[in-house]
Amino acid sequence: MxxxxxxxxxxxxxDTEVLHDVSLDIADREFMILVGPSxxxxxxxxxxxxxxxxxxxxxxxxxxxxxxxxPPREREIAMVFQDYALYPHMTVEQNMSFGLRLRKLPKSxxxxxxxxxxxxxxxxxxxxxxxxxxxxxxxxxxAIGRAIVRKPKVFLFDEPLSNLDAKxxxxxxIEIAKLHQRLQTTIIYVTHDQVEAMTLGSRMxxxxxxxxxxxxxxxxxxxxxxxxxxxxxIGSPTMNFVRGAFSDIGEGPxxxxxxxxxxxxxxxxxxxxxxxxxxxxxxxxxxxxxxxxYVMQTEPKDAALATVEVVELLGHRKNLHLKAGKGKxxxxxxxxxxxxxxxxxxxxxxxxRLHLFDEATQERIALEAxxxxxxGAQPTA
Amino acid sequence: MxxxxxxxxxxxxxxxxxxxxxxxxxxxxxxxxFYVLLSVYPLLRIFSVxxxxxxxxxxxxxxxxxxxxxxxSYMKVLHETNFLFWLWNSLIITCATSAIGVSLAAAAAYAFxxxxxxxxxxxxxxxxxxxxxxxAMLLLPLFLMIMKLGLINTYLGMIIAYSVTxxxxxxxxxxxxxxxxxxxxxxxxxxxxxxxxxxxxxxILPLSTPALAIAFLFxxxxxxxxxxxxxxxxxxxxxxxxxxxxxxLQGQYLTQWGMFAAASILVTIPVLGVFLYSSKWLISxxxxxxxxx
Ligand SMILES: Nc1ncnc2c1ncn2[C@@H]1O[C@H](COP(=O)(O)OP(=O)(O)OP(=O)(O)O)[C@@H](O)[C@H]1O
Ligand SMILES: [Mg+2]
Numbered sequence: 001m002x003x004x005x006x007x008x009x010x011x012x013x014x015d016t017e018v019l020h021d022v023s024l025d026i027a028d029r030e031f032m033i034l035v036g037p038s039x040x041x042x043x044x045x046x047x048x049x050x051x052x053x054x055x056x057x058x059x060x061x062x063x064x065x066x067x068x069x070x071p072p073r074e075r076e077i078a079m080v081f082q083d084y085a086l087y088p089h090m091t092v093e094q095n096m097s098f099g100l101r102l103r104k105l106p107k108s109x110x111x112x113x114x115x116x117x118x119x120x121x122x123x124x125x126x127x128x129x130x131x132x133x134x135x136x137x138x139x140x141x142x143a144i145g146r147a148i149v150r151k152p153k154v155f156l157f158d159e160p161l162s163n164l165d166a167k168x169x170x171x172x173x174i175e176i177a178k179l180h181q182r183l184q185t186t187i188i189y190v191t192h193d194q195v196e197a198m199t200l201g202s203r204m205x206x207x208x209x210x211x212x213x214x215x216x217x218x219x220x221x222x223x224x225x226x227x228x229x230x231x232x233x234i235g236s237p238t239m240n241f242v243r244g245a246f247s248d249i250g251e252g253p254x255x256x257x258x259x260x261x262x263x264x265x266x267x268x269x270x271x272x273x274x275x276x277x278x279x280x281x282x283x284x285x286x287x288x289x290x291x292x293x294y295v296m297q298t299e300p301k302d303a304a305l306a307t308v309e310v311v312e313l314l315g316h317r318k319n320l321h322l323k324a325g326k327g328k329x330x331x332x333x334x335x336x337x338x339x340x341x342x343x344x345x346x347x348x349x350x351x352x353r354l355h356l357f358d359e360a361t362q363e364r365i366a367l368e369a370x371x372x373x374x375x376g377a378q379p380t381a
Numbered sequence: 382m383x384x385x386x387x388x389x390x391x392x393x394x395x396x397x398x399x400x401x402x403x404x405x406x407x408x409x410x411x412x413x414x415f416y417v418l419l420s421v422y423p424l425l426r427i428f429s430v431x432x433x434x435x436x437x438x439x440x441x442x443x444x445x446x447x448x449x450x451x452x453x454s455y456m457k458v459l460h461e462t463n464f465l466f467w468l469w470n471s472l473i474i475t476c477a478t479s480a481i482g483v484s485l486a487a488a489a490a491y492a493f494x495x496x497x498x499x500x501x502x503x504x505x506x507x508x509x510x511x512x513x514x515x516x517a518m519l520l521l522p523l524f525l526m527i528m529k530l531g532l533i534n535t536y537l538g539m540i541i542a543y544s545v546t547x548x549x550x551x552x553x554x555x556x557x558x559x560x561x562x563x564x565x566x567x568x569x570x571x572x573x574x575x576x577x578x579x580x581x582x583x584x585i586l587p588l589s590t591p592a593l594a595i596a597f598l599f600x601x602x603x604x605x606x607x608x609x610x611x612x613x614x615x616x617x618x619x620x621x622x623x624x625x626x627x628x629x630l631q632g633q634y635l636t637q638w639g640m641f642a643a644a645s646i647l648v649t650i651p652v653l654g655v656f657l658y659s660s661k662w663l664i665s666x667x668x669x670x671x672x673x674x
Contacts, residue, residue: 078572
């Protein structure tokens with residue numbers, strides 16, 4: 001049990017810098033998720049905490065002590081690798097007890113801890129087997145078992161579920177959540193899976209291009225993405241983005257592109273509101289999640305903004321791929337919606353869940369949260 | 382075509398197919414048996430010469446156990462020559478060479494496999510290049526070095542000369558094998574609490590037994606059968622290895638072929654033993670990696 005802090009971490013390989021000035025504070029017993037696309041530097045960050053990579057710059061602090069100079073064995077961490085990294089020449093039992101034997105613990109204590117972990121993970125019948133005689137899910141459990149017998153200060157997981165099939169992944173996800181409740185240890189968990197990121201952690205850090213884009217509880221990141229990257233990365237299906245411009249001459253902000261015009265909730269930033277009084281539209285990107293797009297069959301037809309292109313039935317929901325002007329839009333609607341490809345429909349957005357991003361900086365432009373009646377998208381005047 | 386007809390046609394085709402399969406298998410076996418005979422024949426000939434009374438190497442007799450067969454030549458080799466001395470010298474030099482050669486190679490190969498240092502590529506290329514140079518060309522420099530070190534007529538001189546000459550091959554074999562072992566295994570061991578050296582000893586070496594066995598066998602047979610280097614380094618008859626000793630038996634006018642053959646048979650026994658013993662290490666049932674099963 002320990003807190004972990006990263007202070008201004010930079011990592012360079014020869015002349016490519018893969019992590020830029022990363023700072024991160026992880027509280028004791030926290031379940032922290034590092035999420036980001038492939039190649040963004042998640043593993044590198046984790047391996048630096050483990051001591052498997054050196055920091056080019058910055059400090060790593062575990063439990064109040066700077067550990068930059070310590071080799072992995074002295075950091076009291078345990079790591080579960082993506083490929084499990086079980087020792088092929090040892091039995092499951094030997095794999096799990098390896099770290100304890102190295103620490104010269106008494107045999108009785110080793111046996112007790114291995115037995116405990118085996119019970120928690122339900123792998124008692126496998127203890128005498130070699131890793132090659134196990135299924136993927138069983139190997140995963142053994143790898144986790146090898147980590148928990150050590151009673152480390154911090155657990156590091158590097159995409160531990162990515163080699164499992166969908167059903168098993170779901171099961172193990174729940175087990176890992178339970179394990180955290182039970183062990184109450186600090187966990188840092190790397191993933192690029194949406195669902196794991198949303199469900200497992202108490203906080204997540206979204207990483208892209210070697211920088212932390214946003215850090216916060218999952219619902220915060222989901223509801224108020226800090227920039228366009230986070231908005232597009234978190235959430236499935238992906239958020240719709242509409243490029244256009246917004247202006248506000250005192251009667252509330254309004255977003256326009258070539259086919260539609262949408263009234264937005266008031267801007268939070270007073271300075272910006274004042275600046276906008278000059279009447280010049282500012283280029284921006286409007287973000288709306290497919291769930292927040294309402295689709296209606298319309299009369300009269302001229303109010304219709306969009307054409308249905310493809311309909312995908314998902315079960316109790318339907319994905320509608322719409323074409324509005326030059327842009328495309330995805331709407332997730334109730335399965336009972338009777339639209340067919342080619343239909344002209346009108347659309348509306350849930351105003352409390354609209355996201356506005358500055359076109360140039362890609363940063364979020366805060367809008368007041370409000371639950372107003374649904375906001376119909378009007379044809380551009 | 383009715384059903385019985387169809388079945389008859391099918392049965393016939395099946396039979397023809399089975400026949401072809403068996404014929405192919407038989408052909409393969411005939412080939413293999415031929416090669417076995419080819420490689421075993423000289424050994425059998427030597428064996429039969431060793432049992433022959435007198436020192437006849439040429440004989441019209443083709444039987445494996447000749448008329449009047451006896452172990453007389455074996456007795457004479459053991460009692461009337463320094464054969465046991467030679468064997469002892471060879472054994473010491475060979476065992477030490479194999480142990481030292483494999484240890485050095487195991488460590489060097491690890492460095493070449495896991496670390497990137499200045500001269501990494503050049504080093505590997507030079508090692509390979511070294512293998513291309515015929516042994517006879519290395520003879521003179523090797524001899525000069527050993528002489529400068531004052532190691533002529535010593536076990537140590539021979540051991541250094543031998544273990545160093547088979548090092549390049551051993552390093553390449555072992556490096557190639559280490560490269561197939563996932564790095565994450567060592568990293569897991571590091572996190573679990575070993576030093577890098579500990580991970581090498583506890584993880585890498587146990588997983589590399591097949592490659593280690595091959596390197597060991599290579600070192601062993603090289604040192605055991607070597608003649609040229611021994612000829613120049615060992616001048617004292619007491620220090621002779623069996624290869625040198627055997628040629629002692631080859632008199633200027635009269636070669637004692639019976640004893641020569643008997644000694645040849647005797648020296649294969651240790652090599653045979655080592656091969657049989659190592660074979661169990663060569664077969665490795667371990668699957669590395671361990672992601673997919
Ligand atoms: N030894 C290295 N030398 C040079 N560049 C490296 C090295 N190791 C990693 N990188 C680079 O660092 C970046 C981050 O790699 P990292 O493995 O941390 O990505 P990741 O976020 O874990 O991706 P994934 O989800 O695919 O595992 C990548 O662009 C990679 O090319
Ligand atoms: Mg990774």
